[in-house]
Amino acid sequence: MNSLDNFILIGFPYAALCVFLIGSIWRYRSTKFKFSSLSSQFLEGKELFWGSVPFHWGLLALFVGHMSAFLIPRGVLAWNSHPARLLVIEIGAFIFAIAVLVGLINLIIRRLSSDRLRVVSTKMDYAILGLLLLQVITGLWIAYNFRWGSSWFATVLTPYLWSLLTIQPDILAVSALPWTIKLHIFGAYLIVFLIPFSRLVHFLVVPIHYIWRPYQRVIWSWSRTDVRNPKSPWSIKRPRNN
Amino acid sequence: MDIRAQVSMTFHLDKCIGCHTCSIACKNIWTDRKGVEYQWWNNVETKPGTGYPRKWENQDIYRGGWQKNGSGEINLRGAGKKRGLLNIFHNPHMPVIDDYYEPFTYKYLDLIESPAMDDQPTARPVSLITGKPIDIKMGPNWDDDLSGTPDYARKDPNLADLSAAEQEAMFQLERMAFFYLPRICNHCLNPACVASCPSGAIYKRGEDGVVLINQQVCRAWRMCVTACPYKKSYYNWHTGKSEKCILCYPRLEAGHAPACMHSCVGRIRYLGVLLYDADQIQDSASDDESQLVDRQLNMIMDPFDPEVIRSAQANGVSDSTIKAAQQSPTYKFVKEWGLALPLHPEFRTLPMLFYVPPLLPVMASLSEKNTEQADKADPIAKIWSDKWLYDTSTEELWGTIDQARFPLKYMASMFTAGDEGKVKTVLKKLMAVRIHRRRVTVGDIDDNKAETALKEAGITAEMADDIYKLTSLAKFNERFVIPAAHREQAIEMLDFAGDTKGSVGFGFTEKPTRGI
Ligand code: SF4
Ligand code: SF4
Numbered sequence: 121m122n123s124l125d126n127f128i129l130i131g132f133p134y135a136a137l138c139v140f141l142i143g144s145i146w147r148y149r150s151t152k153f154k155f156s157s158l159s160s161q162f163l164e165g166k167e168l169f170w171g172s173v174p175f176h177w178g179l180l181a182l183f184v185g186h187m188s189a190f191l192i193p194r195g196v197l198a199w200n201s202h203p204a205r206l207l208v209i210e211i212g213a214f215i216f217a218i219a220v221l222v223g224l225i226n227l228i229i230r231r232l233s234s235d236r237l238r239v240v241s242t243k244m245d246y247a248i249l250g251l252l253l254l255q256v257i258t259g260l261w262i263a264y265n266f267r268w269g270s271s272w273f274a275t276v277l278t279p280y281l282w283s284l285l286t287i288q289p290d291i292l293a294v295s296a297l298p299w300t301i302k303l304h305i306f307g308a309y310l311i312v313f314l315i316p317f318s319r320l321v322h323f324l325v326v327p328i329h330y331i332w333r334p335y336q337r338v339i340w341s342w343s344r345t346d347v348r349n350p351k352s353p354w355s356i357k358r359p360r361n362n
Numbered sequence: 363m364d365i366r367a368q369v370s371m372t373f374h375l376d377k378c379i380g381c382h383t384c385s386i387a388c389k390n391i392w393t394d395r396k397g398v399e400y401q402w403w404n405n406v407e408t409k410p411g412t413g414y415p416r417k418w419e420n421q422d423i424y425r426g427g428w429q430k431n432g433s434g435e436i437n438l439r440g441a442g443k444k445r446g447l448l449n450i451f452h453n454p455h456m457p458v459i460d461d462y463y464e465p466f467t468y469k470y471l472d473l474i475e476s477p478a479m480d481d482q483p484t485a486r487p488v489s490l491i492t493g494k495p496i497d498i499k500m501g502p503n504w505d506d507d508l509s510g511t512p513d514y515a516r517k518d519p520n521l522a523d524l525s526a527a528e529q530e531a532m533f534q535l536e537r538m539a540f541f542y543l544p545r546i547c548n549h550c551l552n553p554a555c556v557a558s559c560p561s562g563a564i565y566k567r568g569e570d571g572v573v574l575i576n577q578q579v580c581r582a583w584r585m586c587v588t589a590c591p592y593k594k595s596y597y598n599w600h601t602g603k604s605e606k607c608i609l610c611y612p613r614l615e616a617g618h619a620p621a622c623m624h625s626c627v628g629r630i631r632y633l634g635v636l637l638y639d640a641d642q643i644q645d646s647a648s649d650d651e652s653q654l655v656d657r658q659l660n661m662i663m664d665p666f667d668p669e670v671i672r673s674a675q676a677n678g679v680s681d682s683t684i685k686a687a688q689q690s691p692t693y694k695f696v697k698e699w700g701l702a703l704p705l706h707p708e709f710r711t712l713p714m715l716f717y718v719p720p721l722l723p724v725m726a727s728l729s730e731k732n733t734e735q736a737d738k739a740d741p742i743a744k745i746w747s748d749k750w751l752y753d754t755s756t757e758e759l760w761g762t763i764d765q766a767r768f769p770l771k772y773m774a775s776m777f778t779a780g781d782e783g784k785v786k787t788v789l790k791k792l793m794a795v796r797i798h799r800r801r802v803t804v805g806d807i808d809d810n811k812a813e814t815a816l817k818e819a820g821i822t823a824e825m826a827d828d829i830y831k832l833t834s835l836a837k838f839n840e841r842f843v844i845p846a847a848h849r850e851q852a853i854e855m856l857d858f859a860g861d862t863k864g865s866v867g868f869g870f871t872e873k874p875t876r877g878i
Contacts, residue, residue, distance in 0.1 A: 152578040152579075153577060153578055153601075153603075155578075155581065156580070156581050156582045156601070156602040156603060157581055157582045157583065157602070158582055158602035159582040159583070159584055159597075159602060160599070161452065161453060161456060161458070161584065162456070162458055162459055162584065162587075162597040162599050163458070163459055163491070163599055164458070165452075165456065165458040168452055169452045169454070172451045172452045173451050173452050175451075176451040177451070235492040235494060236459075236491050236492055238492075239491055239492055239493075240599060240600070322581060322582075325561070325581055327447075327450075327560030327561050327562070327581070327583065329562065330443060330446070330447065330559075330560040330561075330562065331443055331447070333562055335442075335556070335557035336552070336553070336556055336557060336566070336643075337556055337562055337564070337565040337566065338565065338566045338567075338568050339565045339566070339567060339568060340567075340568035340569065340678070341568075341569060342678070343678075344568060344677050344678030344679075345676070345677070345678060346678075347678040348675060348676075348678050348679075348680070
C-alpha cells in the first residue's frame with residue numbers, strides 16, 4: 121500500500137463523488153439551460169447512427185452489468201457457478217464492449233472529420249471521448265487478460281466499493297490488483313468527477329417520466345377553477361407550475 | 363363540456379402577394395441569432411412546390427403527425443413513448459440541416475478591403491455555421507414563384523393524388539398557376555410536438571393556447587422536430603435546444619398583433635379567439651379521415667350560446683376573452699361563413715390556423731376548348747391570345763370552378779384531406795361574394811343571377827357584404843381582436859407576486875426581521 125494507491129482508491133473516489141453530487145446539483149440549479157444532451161444529429165445525421173447507437177446501447181448494457189455485480193454480487197456469483205452461464209455473461213459483456221468501442225471510434229472519426237461538428241465541439245467533448253476510449257480499451261484488455269471479471273469483480277471490487285460507501289475504506293485486496301485494472305478504476309472515477317463539467321450531465325436527466333406522463337400538457341397560470349371563483353381567497357400558495 | 367380559449371388565426375390566401383415581409387419581420391425579432399439563422403418560424407411557400415424544409419408534407423420521409431392504428435386509436439407516426447425512447451440515441455426520421463438549407467452570408471468586407479487588382483473583387487458566400495466558403499445549394503424559398511419547376515413544383519407531395527395527365531395539364535406553360543402559402547406554427551389542439559417531447563418541455567398555455575417550449579427543460583432529444591408534421595419545431599444547433607414560433611406572446615400580452623401579422627402587406631391575416639370544447643379533442647382527432655374537418659369545426663363553439671359562456675366562465679376564461687371570442691374575425695371566417703379550412707387535417711394535430719383557399723388561380727382562365735364561353739366573354743376579360751383568355755366573367759356561374767386550371771384535387775389534398783366537395787363549397791361562396799359585389803358596384807349582372815349565385819353558395823347578401831368588408835376593408839382592430847392577457851395572472855407564470863407582497867417597500871432582498 122503506497123500513497124498513490126491511497127489517492128487512487130480512497131482520496132480520489134471520495135473527491136469525485138463529492139464533486140459529482142455537489143457539482144451536478146449546483147449546475148442543475150444555476151445553469152439549467154445548459155443541461156442538454158447537445159445532440160449534433162441535426163448537423164450530421166447519417167454517420168451518427170453507427171456511432172451513437174452501438175455506443176449508447178453497449179454502454180447501457182455494460183453499466184447494468186457493472187451495477188449488478190456491485191448490487192447483487194451473490195446473484196452474479198450464483199449465476200457464474202455454472203461455466204456455460206459464466207461464458208454467456210462474459211462473452212455477452214465482451215460483445216457489448218466491442219459495440220461501445222466501434223461506436224466510440226465512429227463518433228470520434230465523425231467529430232473530427234466534419235467541419236460543422238468541429239464548430240459545436242468543445243475541448244471537454246474531445247476530452248470525454250478520449251477518456252471513454254481509454255476506459256473501453258482498458259476494460260476490454262482486462263476482460264481478455266484477467267479472465268472472468270464478472271466473478272472477481274463480485275468478490276474483490278464489490279466489497280471494496282461497499283467499504284468506500286460505508287466510509288470504512290479497505291483497499292487491501294484492491295491494491296494488489298495489476299495496474300491496468302487500477303487504471304480502469306481510476307478512469308471510472310475520473311469520468312464521475314467530470315460529469316458536472318461536461319455534456320455527460322444528460323444521463324442525469326434521462327426522460328423516464330415520459331413513460332407515465334399523459335401525452336398532452338396544458339399549463340395554466342392559475343388554477344382555472346379557482347381563478348374566477350369569488351370564494352377562493354387570496355393565498356400565498358404558489359401556483360402548481362410556478 | 364370543457365370550454366377553453368384558443369388564439370387562432372385565419373390566412374386569406376387570395377390576398378397573399380408573396381412578399382415575405384412577414385418572414386422578415388419574424389426573423390428580425392426572434393431568429394436573428396446564432397444557431398437559428400436557418401429557422402423561419404414564419405415562411406412563405408409557393409404552391410405547387412416542395413416547401414421548407416423540402417417535402418415537409420411527405421410523411422413517408424419525415425414521419426410527422428398522428429396516424430390511426432388498427433384499433434382505431436391514434437399514435438404518433440415517428441415518435442411517442444415507445445418509438446421515441448427507443449430512437450432517442452439516433453432519431454431516424456429527423457430532418458437535418460441540408461433538408462432546410464445551410465445558412466450563409468457573403469464576405470462583404472472583401473469588396474471594400476480588397477487591394478487594387480485587375481479584377482473586380484467579389485463577395486464570396488460563406489457558411490454561417492463553419493465560416494468557410496461554400497457553394498450555396500439551397501435557400502429557404504428557392505422554389506419561389508415556380509422557379510426551378512422540375513426540381514421543386516413537380517415534386518410537390520400534394521401531386522401524388524393527381525393523375526399523370528392532370529399533372530401535365532397543370533404544368534403547361536400557358537396554364538401554369540400558383541399561389542402562396544404562408545406558414546407559421548398552427549398552435550394545434552392536439553399538438554404532436556407536445557406529445558412527443560420526452561422531457562415534457564413543450565406545453566400549451568391554458569389561457570390562450572399558445573404552444574411553447576420551455577428552454578430550461580428542453581434537453582435536445584429533438585423528438586418534436588420529427589413529430590411536428592408541419593416541421594414548425596426547429597432545432598437550434600448552437601444551444602442544443604428546440605425552438606418554435608411563440609405567436610409573439612410578449613406582443614400578444616401587450617395587446618399587439620404578432621409581428622408577422624402586424625407587418626403583413628397583403629393584410630391577409632386575421633387573429634382572434636375561438637372557444638372550443640376540449641373534451642372532444644381525442645375523439646375528433648381519432649375520427650375517420652373524411653370526418654376530420656367537420657369534427658374539428660364542430661369543436662369550435664358558439665361564443666354567444668349562454669351555456670358555452672357559462673361553461674367557459676366555470677373554466678376560468680375571463681369575460682374579456684369571451685367578449686373577444688364574440689368579435690373574433692377567425693370565428694366569422696371559420697364558423698359563421700365556413701370559408702376557412704385547416705391545412706392538412708389528415709395529420710390529426712387539429713391545427714388552429716385556418717386558410718381561406720385561393721379562388722384566383724382556380725378561376726382565372728378557361729380551357730381552350732370552351733370557345734363558346736370565349737365568344738360570350740365579358741369585354742373586361744383580357745384576351746391573351748386567340749384561344750387562351752384570362753376570364754373573370756360571370757356568364758356561366760360555376761363553370762370556371764369545374765374547369766379550373768388549378769385542379770381542385772390539389773387544393774383538396776391540402777385543405778380537406780382529399781374532399782373536393784368541401785373546397786368547392788368554399789370557392790363557390792367566394793365567387794358568389796364577387797358576383798354579388800359586382801352587381802352592387804359595377805351593375806352589369808342582373809339581380810336574378812346574383813341571387814341565384816348567393817343562394818346556391820348558401821350565403822345571404824348581408825353575409826356577402828360582411829365577408830367583403832372583412833376581406834377588403836377591415837381595419838387593424840377588426841383584423842386582430844386580441845384578448846386582454848391579464849398580466850396580473852400571466853406574470854405569475856414567471857414570478858410569484860406573493861413573494862414580494864409580504865415584504866416592506868423596495869430594496870429588501872431578505873426578510874426584514876430582527877436579529878441575525
Ligand atoms: S404546428 Fe407543429 S409545432 Fe406547432 S403546435 Fe402543431 S405540432 Fe406543435
Ligand atoms: S407579408 Fe402577408 S402578403 Fe406578404 S408574404 Fe407574408 S402573408 Fe403574404
